[in-house]
Amino acid sequence: MTFRHFVENVETYFTDLIREDRHSPVDALAMTGLFVLSRVYRNLVQLRLSLYNQRMLRPRTLGCLVVSIGNLTVGGTGKTPVVEVFSRVLTRNGRKVAVLSRGYRSKSKPFFERLVDFCLRRTDDVPPRVVSDGKRLLLNSEMAGDEPYMLASNLDNVVVLVDKDRVKSGRYAINKFNVDTLILDDGFQYLFLKPRLNILLIDATAPFDNHHLLPRGLLREPIKNLRRADYIFLTKSTGGSHLRHLKSFIKRHNHQAEIIECTHKPRYLQNLYSGDRQSLEILKGKRIASICAIAAPESFESFLRDFGAELVHFERYADHHRYSQQEVIDFINAADEKGAELVLTTEKDAVRFPLLGRRDLPVLWMRVEIDILSGRETFNDCISRLCLRPTPFDADG
Numbered sequence: 001m002t003f004r005h006f007v008e009n010v011e012t013y014f015t016d017l018i019r020e021d022r023h024s025p026v027d028a029l030a031m032t033g034l035f036v037l038s039r040v041y042r043n044l045v046q047l048r049l050s051l052y053n054q055r056m057l058r059p060r061t062l063g064c065l066v067v068s069i070g071n072l073t074v075g076g077t078g079k080t081p082v083v084e085v086f087s088r089v090l091t092r093n094g095r096k097v098a099v100l101s102r103g104y105r106s107k108s109k110p111f112f113e114r115l116v117d118f119c120l121r122r123t124d125d126v127p128p129r130v131v132s133d134g135k136r137l138l139l140n141s142e143m144a145g146d147e148p149y150m151l152a153s154n155l156d157n158v159v160v161l162v163d164k165d166r167v168k169s170g171r172y173a174i175n176k177f178n179v180d181t182l183i184l185d186d187g188f189q190y191l192f193l194k195p196r197l198n199i200l201l202i203d204a205t206a207p208f209d210n211h212h213l214l215p216r217g218l219l220r221e222p223i224k225n226l227r228r229a230d231y232i233f234l235t236k237s238t239g240g241s242h243l244r245h246l247k248s249f250i251k252r253h254n255h256q257a258e259i260i261e262c263t264h265k266p267r268y269l270q271n272l273y274s275g276d277r278q279s280l281e282i283l284k285g286k287r288i289a290s291i292c293a294i295a296a297p298e299s300f301e302s303f304l305r306d307f308g309a310e311l312v313h314f315e316r317y318a319d320h321h322r323y324s325q326q327e328v329i330d331f332i333n334a335a336d337e338k339g340a341e342l343v344l345t346t347e348k349d350a351v352r353f354p355l356l357g358r359r360d361l362p363v364l365w366m367r368v369e370i371d372i373l374s375g376r377e378t379f380n381d382c383i384s385r386l387c388l389r390p391t392p393f394d395a396d397g
Contacts, residue, residue: 008318015318018210018217031216038216045213045221052191059194060167064174065095065181065386068195070188072226073209073218075295075319077201078235078264080147080348081370083185086199086383087151087158090181093387098173099155101185103129103145103162128163128172141351146320147185149351167193181386188228189220197386200229204237204261205299207246227254231382236299237261239373258382265371266303272350272363280366283342284308289335289361290344291328293321293352300346303366313338325354332361 016022017031051057067086071077083099090097131137131144132152141149144162152160159177163169166184170193173179184190188200202208209218226232232250237243239261247259269278288309292300297316304311313335317323335343343363345353350365 004322008321011318014215018212018215034216035212038213041215042213042222049191049221049225057191059191061194062167062170062174062182064179066170066184066193066195067181067197067199067386068184068187068190069199069201070184070186070190071201071203072188072220072223073203074214074220075218076206077203078368078370079186079201080150081264081368082199082201082233082235082262083147083183084151084154085370087155087183089383090183090387091155091157093383095181095387096177096179097157097181097183098159098161098170098177098179099148099151099183099185100166100169100173100187101131101145101148101151101160101162102164102166103148128161128165128169131160131162132158134159134177142322146348146351150347151185153351166190197382198228198230199233200226200231200257201233201235202226202246202250203296204234204243204246206296207249224253226250226257229254229257232257232259234259234261235264235370237263237373239263260382261373263371263373264299264368266307267367267369269344269364269366272345272353272365273356273359278364280307283344286310287312287339287341288344289313289331289338289340289342291315291317291323291331292346292349293317293319293323294346294348295319300366303368304344309344312340320352322352323349323354325356328354328356332356332363336360 017027017034052059069079069083069086071079087097087099129139129144131139131148132155134157137152139149144152148160148162151158159173159179161169161173166187170182173182184193184195187195188198208223211217211219211223213219213222232254234243234246243261250259266280269280269282270276271278283304284307286309288304288311290301290304290311291314293316294300301311301314315331332343340361343361345363345365347365347367353363
């Protein structure tokens, strides 16, 4: 077992604990330990925030427009399509945009190189990884990370950089590529760089998980901290009246932020190996096998059923799992035995699929884009303010 598989197994175990799917005495004891750790983590999070609020720690500014897009929970809110639409609209309106990502689970530099960097104290001199310079895709998904690679693949004339230090990568984007707009991908907790606009995403189907912080739940910080948001996007919304209670709850914590309902709408299917696009209508009546490694696999499988597919076999892996050839071969063989006609996966998973010599079943991935359900005028107003505000921006940019 590789170290990555070990980490995934540990993640799966703790995810089961969080969802209360395990009930042995040992699991109950582990749950108690997780609760204690979550209280410690909560205090540390609030201490850090208070140090910034009291100006004992000072956020940096870079003299250009900075937009932060993030969430309160770990994964599952559909952040990447929102980052994509903001980047595309800003670019269309004449902005020179760079997306700054930390590159979750991107491949690290070799240990020896990292050790030399540490010993020579030259961490700040190492430039960020350039996934795209706006014209060319320069790194694969393993080096870049899944989401940065997807963004770089789908966005023209947008620079995509990966570095844990987003202040450093922001400076690099400004100096090297002359950008005037920085989008912080997953930036709500990144307090070191001050945004002009804070966009918070909340999954309308499971807003705050079990209301516990990590590691007892999936919250990165207390719910009350949503008061930092300027705009709140309710993702995966169905437009139902049940959202009224969620909106009221949000307004109690943040009465100033505009709330915008949006959904992630499937657009088309694409063959993983040939690149041919197909209509979603081909799913109707088809026997489908699905494989995915995302934070919310239920939503993807629900899409397949909504379009009339019969899900005869499915497998779920830990979020960001990188498939081996043998895993995919075994999956396709099992799907074939159960009479599947197609294999379906997500766009995020497609970038991690290995190359197969034999393709006994067609492998397709589903393209999903953001669609505004309500508050479209608010959304357009938000984008217009970003695009049309005079430059240069003040020091709060």
